Amino acid sequence: MPELKSREIERLIRCACDARDHAYAPHSHFYVGAAVLLDDGEIITGCNVENASYSLSLCAERVAASAAVAKGYRSWRGIAIASLGGVTPCGACRQFLSEFGTDLPVVMTNVLDGSRRIRKLSELLPDAFDASNLPSHA
Numbered sequence: 726m727p728e729l730k731s732r733e734i735e736r737l738i739r740c741a742c743d744a745r746d747h748a749y750a751p752h753s754h755f756y757v758g759a760a761v762l763l764d765d766g767e768i769i770t771g772c773n774v775e776n777a778s779y780s781l782s783l784c785a786e787r788v789a790a791s792a793a794v795a796k797g798y799r800s801w802r803g804i805a806i807a808s809l810g811g812v813t814p815c816g817a818c819r820q821f822l823s824e825f826g827t828d829l830p831v832v833m834t835n836v837l838d839g840s841r842r843i844r845k846l847s848e849l850l851p852d853a854f855d856a857s858n859l860p861s862h863a
C-alpha cells in the first residue's frame with residue numbers, strides 16, 4: 726500500500742503489540758492493542774478496556790483513535806491492530822474510524838506469528854454513514 730512505507734508498518738505494529746501488553750480484558754481474556762500513525766510520524770496507542778458491565782467495554786481502536794483526537798490529531802496515516810489471530814475491527818470501530826477518513830490503511834496483525842493483512846477502511850466499511858447523510862448537511 727503506497728501510503729505506508731514498510732518500516733512505518735513495522736514500527737506501527739511494534740507499538741500496537743506493546744500497547745496490547747496494557748490491555749485490560751479480565752472478562753473476555755482477549756487482549757488487543759492499537760497504534761495510530763500521525764502525519765508527523767508520531768504514534769499514539771490504545772488497548773481494550775473492559776468493564777464488569779460488559780457493554781461499557783472499549784475496543785483498542787477507539788481508545789487509540791480518541792487519544793489521538795484528544796491530543797489534537799485528527800489526520801492519520803494508518804492504524805495497526807494487534808491481537809491473537811489478527812482480527813479485523815468490529816463494526817462499531819469501523820464506523821468510528823471512518824469519521825476521520827475512509828482511506829485509512831488498517832493493518833491487522835496476528836501477535837502469534839507477526840503475519841498481517843492491510844486493508845483500506847473503505848474496503849472494511851463500504852458505503853459508510855457519514856455527515857453527508859445528515860439533514861443539516863448543505
Ligand SMILES: O=c1ccn([C@H]2C[C@H](O)[C@@H](CO)O2)c(=O)[nH]1
Pocket residue numbers: 750753755756757772773774775782783784785786806812813814815
Ligand atoms: O478489533 C477488536 C476486537 C475486539 N476488541 C476487544 C473488545 C473486547 O474487550 C474484547 C472481546 O471482544 O476484544 C478490540 O479491542 N478490538
Ligand SMILES: [Zn+2]
Pocket residue numbers: 784785786787814815816817818819
Ligand atoms: Zn471495536
